[in-house]
């Protein structure tokens with residue numbers, strides 16, 4: 001049995017008066033990929049952002065309940081959110097490289113961590129880009145702007161940027177929805193190669209993507225977690241009618 005790395009307990013989140021998460025209890029296991037699925041507005045991205053406190057950046061948000069990461073509540077006073085976000089990194093829907101060179105994108109977080117030695121930086125740049133399956137595309141363009149790459153290459157550079165600071169968990173918010181099918185397939189392969197080394201949580205509207213890459217799937221509806229189980233079970237033998245209706249395309 002894989003170890004628990006993060007668990008939420010009775011997690012509620014309100015945007016002003018609007019309750020977007022209605023008491024979510026969910027446990028994520030180390031080294032697994034968990035897919036969050038459900039119709040638009042059901043709270044998937046909100047839940048994802050709770051896991052590294054990205055919702056803190058949004059005004060008028062109230063969160064109750066807890067998110068235990070390695071047993072400690074991330075909403076507790078001991079948490080430094082900058083450190084937390086290095087351990088629990090995030091990849092967004094739109095590729096968002098910094099407007100610097102590829103090399104500087106990867107070394108940015110390392111320099112903040114105090115890594116200065118050029119050989120070490122060079123080594124981590126190469127390792128991270130290789131792990132994100134984009135090294136062959138960019139090895140001759142390391143000092144060119146990351147913005148000059150294709151969307152799919154930019155997204156893999158963004159994954160490499162997260163990997164460079166050696167996180168435990170990677171949160172991915174619809175990372176392929178802005179990409180063409182070939183680029184999406186490359187990202188999926190990259191995630192499959194990283195499986196086991198990192199715990200990943202991916203929000204996706206693409207049911208076949210969820211079934212291809214994830215170990216576990218959580219189905220959300222209107223701020224509730226309706227069903228959470230092994231991905232095979234969710235797709236082949238869902239226990240709740242609402243899950244069945246959603247994955248069979250009857251709504252959403």
Ligand SMILES: Nc1ncnc2c1ncn2[C@@H]1O[C@H](COP(=O)(O)OP(=O)(O)OP(=O)(O)O)[C@@H](O)[C@H]1O
Nearest residue numbers: 015018020038039040041042043044045046047058
């Ligand atoms: N920054 C925000 N301010 C106010 N309300 C928000 C904000 N972000 C999300 N919401 C609301 O919270 C609810 C959940 O939204 P969320 O984006 O988490 O859903 P989602 O399942 O990820 O949707 P989608 O699949 O369309 O991205 C929705 O009612 C949405 O309008």
